Amino acid sequence: MTPPCIISVAITGSLPKKKDNPAVPISISEQIESTQAAYEAGATLVHLHVRNDDETPTSAPERFATVLDGIRKHAPGIITQVSTGGRSGAGHERGAMLSLRPDMASLATGSVNFPTRVYDNSPELVEWLAGEMKQYGVKPEVEAFDLSMIFQAVAMQRAGQIVGPLHIQFIMGIKNAMPVDREVFEFYVRTLKRLAPDATWTGAGIGRAQRTLAQWSLELGGHCRTGLEDNVRLDKDTLAPSNAALVKQVAQLCAEYDRRPASVAEARALLGLPAAVTA
Ligand code: ZN
Secondary structure, eight states: OOOOBOEEEEOOOSSOOTTTOTTSOOSHHHHHHHHHHHHHTTOOEEEEOEEOTTSOEEOOHHHHHHHHHHHHHHSTTOEEEEOOOGGGOSGGGGGTTGGGOOSEEEEEOSOEEOSSSEEOOOHHHHHHHHHHHHHHTOEEEEEESSHHHHHHHHHHHHTTSSOSSOEEEEEEOOTTSOOOOHHHHHHHHHHHHHHOTTOEEEEEEOTTHHHHHHHHHHHHTOEEEESTTTOOEEETTEEOSOHHHHHHHHHHHHHHTTOOBOOHHHHHHHTTOOOOOOO
8 A cells, every 4th residue: 555645845945045936935924824835735744944034044943943833833733844954054053953842854864965065964963963853852854865875874773873763855856966867766765665664755856856756756655845945946937836836736746646645644653753732
């Protein structure tokens, strides 16, 4: 039985600006409204970066706290996932919001080249971030930009640095990192299944690869990520009018692969997260 599909929505990211697409939510109220609309369209996980009002990325815990509060109120039960990515701070700053106990946080388990910089994740930093997540009961989403990062995640789980079944996101289509390649994608899926049979996974494609990775993930039994962080277009001629429109696109795609979007309760059960606390 293929499980229902967890649709993750990466609403903001650290790169796209209002000039790229005016629908990119930046202010606290825009982020909360955009998440609520995406949730109503079928998203069950929100991946979150926060920005200052001038659009520069920040890792300020106060800003995260306000956005998380609003999201929990307006999208009840949605899985909250904060980014510990490198553009919003340096070193331990990147995990400053983990004490807010979101459901999940991203964890890159190695370094990789990005379009114009090195995405630097030293062994010391990766271990420290994983330790903070363990301490605060935050489930990591391992960001696999390359094959070695899958092996590293499995090793960390076996060493007790990551608790519970792994959740891995395979990312393809970032310039200078792993291109969109079907054989490699299948090898990722197969390798993860061999090393960690109880793991779950999501495919994330950048730019025009977003739809391709969603199709492959639906076909091979994984989960999908969409959102303006990775892609600001609905198709090659049209800017996406909202995060919700991108979510709707994936929700419609599900039926073509005999899948359906997971409910919040199903998504939480699939990822081994506690049921949502209802107010
Ligand atoms: Zn992100």
